[in-house]
Amino acid sequence: MARTQEAPSSHPLHEVLSLVFLGIGTLLYLALISYSPSDVPSWFPLSSQAAARGAVLNFVGRTGAIVACSSYAFLGAASYLLAALLLGYGGAKLLNPELRLTSRAWWSVGFILSGACLAHLLPWSLLDMERLNIAGPGGWVGKWLGGMLLKNMLGTVGSTIVLLVIYASSLIFLTGLHPIAAARQIANWPSVYLEKRRARKMAEADEKERLALEAERLDRQRKKLEKTLTKKGVAPIETEPGEPIAPAVAELFSEPEPTRPEPQIIDSTLPPPPRRKEKKDKFQPLTSVSCENYELPSFDLLDPVDMGDRQTADPTELLAIQDTVIDTLGQFGISVSRGDITRGPTITRYEVYPAKGVRVDKIVSLERDIARATRAERINILAPIPGKDTVGIEIANSKKQKVTLRELLESEDFQNAKAKIPIALGKDVYGKTIIGDLAAMPHGLVAGTTGSGKSVCINSIIASILYRFSPEDLRFIMIDPKVVEMQIYNTLPHLVVPVVTDPKKVLLALRWAIDEMEKRYAIFAKTGVRNIGSFNSRPMPKSQAELDAAAAAKAVAPELPLDAAPTEPVDPESLSSEERIEKMTTIKVQRDNELIIPDRMPYIVIIVDELADLMQTAPADVESAIARITQKARAAGIHMIIATQTPRADVITGVIKANVPCRVAFQVASALDSRVILDENGAERLLGQGDMMYRPPGTSRLIRAQGVLVTDEEIRQVVEHASGQSEPAFENSIHERLQNSGSGDEDEEVSDEDEELVDKCIEVMRQEKKASTSLFQRRLRLGYTRAARILDILEQRGYVGAGEGAKPREILVDLDAFD
Numbered sequence: 001m002a003r004t005q006e007a008p009s010s011h012p013l014h015e016v017l018s019l020v021f022l023g024i025g026t027l028l029y030l031a032l033i034s035y036s037p038s039d040v041p042s043w044f045p046l047s048s049q050a051a052a053r054g055a056v057l058n059f060v061g062r063t064g065a066i067v068a069c070s071s072y073a074f075l076g077a078a079s080y081l082l083a084a085l086l087l088g089y090g091g092a093k094l095l096n097p098e099l100r101l102t103s104r105a106w107w108s109v110g111f112i113l114s115g116a117c118l119a120h121l122l123p124w125s126l127l128d129m130e131r132l133n134i135a136g137p138g139g140w141v142g143k144w145l146g147g148m149l150l151k152n153m154l155g156t157v158g159s160t161i162v163l164l165v166i167y168a169s170s171l172i173f174l175t176g177l178h179p180i181a182a183a184r185q186i187a188n189w190p191s192v193y194l195e196k197r198r199a200r201k202m203a204e205a206d207e208k209e210r211l212a213l214e215a216e217r218l219d220r221q222r223k224k225l226e227k228t229l230t231k232k233g234v235a236p237i238e239t240e241p242g243e244p245i246a247p248a249v250a251e252l253f254s255e256p257e258p259t260r261p262e263p264q265i266i267d268s269t270l271p272p273p274p275r276r277k278e279k280k281d282k283f284q285p286l287t288s289v290s291c292e293n294y295e296l297p298s299f300d301l302l303d304p305v306d307m308g309d310r311q312t313a314d315p316t317e318l319l320a321i322q323d324t325v326i327d328t329l330g331q332f333g334i335s336v337s338r339g340d341i342t343r344g345p346t347i348t349r350y351e352v353y354p355a356k357g358v359r360v361d362k363i364v365s366l367e368r369d370i371a372r373a374t375r376a377e378r379i380n381i382l383a384p385i386p387g388k389d390t391v392g393i394e395i396a397n398s399k400k401q402k403v404t405l406r407e408l409l410e411s412e413d414f415q416n417a418k419a420k421i422p423i424a425l426g427k428d429v430y431g432k433t434i435i436g437d438l439a440a441m442p443h444g445l446v447a448g449t450t451g452s453g454k455s456v457c458i459n460s461i462i463a464s465i466l467y468r469f470s471p472e473d474l475r476f477i478m479i480d481p482k483v484v485e486m487q488i489y490n491t492l493p494h495l496v497v498p499v500v501t502d503p504k505k506v507l508l509a510l511r512w513a514i515d516e517m518e519k520r521y522a523i524f525a526k527t528g529v530r531n532i533g534s535f536n537s538r539p540m541p542k543s544q545a546e547l548d549a550a551a552a553a554k555a556v557a558p559e560l561p562l563d564a565a566p567t568e569p570v571d572p573e574s575l576s577s578e579e580r581i582e583k584m585t586t587i588k589v590q591r592d593n594e595l596i597i598p599d600r601m602p603y604i605v606i607i608v609d610e611l612a613d614l615m616q617t618a619p620a621d622v623e624s625a626i627a628r629i630t631q632k633a634r635a636a637g638i639h640m641i642i643a644t645q646t647p648r649a650d651v652i653t654g655v656i657k658a659n660v661p662c663r664v665a666f667q668v669a670s671a672l673d674s675r676v677i678l679d680e681n682g683a684e685r686l687l688g689q690g691d692m693m694y695r696p697p698g699t700s701r702l703i704r705a706q707g708v709l710v711t712d713e714e715i716r717q718v719v720e721h722a723s724g725q726s727e728p729a730f731e732n733s734i735h736e737r738l739q740n741s742g743s744g745d746e747d748e749e750v751s752d753e754d755e756e757l758v759d760k761c762i763e764v765m766r767q768e769k770k771a772s773t774s775l776f777q778r779r780l781r782l783g784y785t786r787a788a789r790i791l792d793i794l795e796q797r798g799y800v801g802a803g804e805g806a807k808p809r810e811i812l813v814d815l816d817a818f819d
């Protein structure tokens with residue numbers, strides 16, 4: 001049988017206990033008032049009678065007489081306090097069963113004992129001591145405790161005051177009454193009454209004023225209405241001044257409420273409707289010439305959209321979640337009304353209109369409560385949605401949808417993009433494709449924890465580029481210290497050099513890009529153009545006559561007097577030591593007529609996957625090389641994309657951040673990481689697997705999006721298509737240098753002693769802005785072999801260029817960064 005558990009307050013024991021207290025209290029009281037020593041039997045030790053007398057007069061019989069006798073003997077007049085206490089407990093427990101008596105036990109003892117002592121010390125006697133045959137008015141307790149102990153210690157006055165304090169305090173604790181507060185309230189009563197009266201009068205005056213103003217407003221409205229009706233030839237309405245006009249008529253004249261569009265449910269994840277135009281299966285190359293023999297890949301190499309993945313959302317489910325959000329806010333006193341619901345590939349955005357006077361910050365502060373109510377793993381609140389008057393609550397979809405590269409490349413937006421280097425990034429919550437222009441960015445940073453979708457994002461950027469550019473129009477430098485991520489691209493004809501995986505060689509590759517950039521600027525200066533776009537579209541000499549004239553102009557170009565770098569090797573022994581040093585250490589200046597002006601220049605895109613690995617090897621050099629490229633390379637058509645899974649301030653340094661304005665953040669571990677990447681919080685609330693935040697260059701607006709998903713198989717097909725048409729054509733100058741620096745005694749152990757010398761040589765190079773064996777020999781008093789070895793080590797580590805006969809070594813890094 002099921003047992004119903006009773007609430008403790010309704011337990012019968014409480015009532016029984018209170019009745020017992022009431023009973024004992026009453027009996028004691030009756031015994032005390034009807035007490036007569038003659039009722040006490042003679043065998044009782046406290047009895048004053050030699051023998052028992054006839055009839056017992058006590059209301060509670062002999063027992064009552066014995067109890068009363070004992071009580072008077074011990075407590076004297078305080079026996080009545082004991083009876084009152086028992087009756088009080090009984091009554092209080094009956095009214096409030098939860099009352100705890102045990103916690104009051106000590107106060108009860110204090111109350112009775114102090115009462116007995118006071119009874120003894122009071123100047124007048126409360127009892128007829130002779131009749132009752134007791135030691136004093138406070139019984140033995142009063143006599144010994146009050147009359148002897150306390151009186152001896154504190155004197156009569158002192159003891160009385162102490163006892164009064166104990167007595168009053170026990171009474172306050174026992175009864176829970178606050179006599180002092182009550183006295184204060186009574187004393188304050190007149191002033192409180194006066195204050196209340198004044199407030200009531202002021203409220204009445206305000207109400208009168210409000211009514212007068214309202215009457216005035218209605219009068220004005222009535223007059224306006226009469227005027228309009230008279231104009232329209234209608235008899236005026238008979239209304240008394242101040243009388244409200246029928247609401248329907250009044251509405252005609254009232255201010256129009258701002259009209260809001262009906263809330264809608266927008267499901268942006270549905271596949272786009274079939275296009276009317278004839279469907280292309282591949283792009284035309286973005287640049288105009290030079291790839292007659294090169295075919296851009298067709299869309300068929302990419303996976304089609306998985307239609308099973310594109311289920312329509314259930315509107316009732318979406319509305320129910322929106323209701324939960326509205327209810328939850330309502331529970332916290334925030335009134336909002338329904339706005340649009342937009343379902344994106346990963347998240348759904350529920351919009352709400354806050355009522356007038358609601359601070360949007362309050363909605364943000366309820367983020368956790370909304371997450372709890374909607375049972376969402378993570379939510380994000382946009383308060384308000386940039387450019388709208390609504391607040392957006394973004395909640396993850398139970399089922400994510402993939403955004404395929406094919407659907408983005410086939411989209412009208414991508415097809416018609418005006419971008420010079422369009423890259424497909426993903427879709428925002430409204431289903432709008434996000435297409436960046438690498439040429440305008442001009443450099444990008446992609447960061448997020450491991451497994452968040454960075455590599456997929458980099459792959460989709462590379463793939464979007466491969467769909468629009470031939471190797472003649474765009475070249476890649478890929479730097480991949482993680483070794484595995486980019487091997488798939490090694491056969492790509494677009495590569496300037498094979499994928500650079502050795503961190504030691506990275507500086508050489510970056511240095512080549514800097515040289516290329518400087519060379520391009522020299523060419524622009526010579527041809528009178530400002531950037532790669534105008535260079536590639538400049539008018540070419542067409543006729544033979546024009547070509548001849550151009551050649552003749554070149555032939556008569558005056559030789560520059562300073563040709564610092566001798567073209568012929570010079571025998572160093574034939575020169576004096578000063579001359580030799582001078583010749584060997586002069587930095588090479590490119591002569592104008594050495595510049596070979598190409599017909600066209602390809603864009604160069606440098607991709608660095610895992611900046612942190614590079615920053616570990618040579619932070620100052622890597623940072624300064626990246627800074628130089630990112631500061632200047634835009635006009636030269638050189639762009640950089642840097643990825644890292646370590647968004648720390650010592651990896652993404654201030655210098656790098658300042659020059660890389662376009663940021664893509666995937667999920668990160670903390671708000672701190674998010675701030676390093678985006679300069680604000682938010683990325684820590686992303687869901688991983690391609691959920692990203694994108695800050696387009698030049699804006700402070702962040703776009704939340706689902707990144708494009710491109711699989712390794714798709715990438716393999718696209719790369720195979722490109723490599724099947726053309727062999728990799730590496731830049732010889734850099735390729736050889738990289739290979740050379742990779743061979744020989746590179747891995748040979750460098751002793752600590754040599755390391756010290758390397759540092760000293762770098763210092764010499766920094767001071768002298770030159771690097772040569774003889775310089776090190778002279779400045780550091782080294783033998784030739786030692787100096788030459790240190791120079792070799794510096795070459796292997798990418799500080800100086802390769803030796804070319806007697807020519808001075810080129811310094812490849814910004815040595816001032818070593819300060």
Ligand SMILES: Nc1ncnc2c1ncn2[C@@H]1O[C@H](COP(=O)(O)OP(=O)(O)OP(=O)(O)O)[C@@H](O)[C@H]1O
Pocket residue numbers: 402403448449450451452453454455456457645689690691706707708709710
């Ligand atoms: N846009 C996307 N849509 C759907 N799933 C994705 C997307 N991007 C990534 N993923 C999923 O997340 C996994 C990890 O992605 P990815 O390899 O790009 O992470 P990562 O950040 O590069 O990690 P690591 O730093 O370890 O290389 C992928 O295998 C894929 O399953």
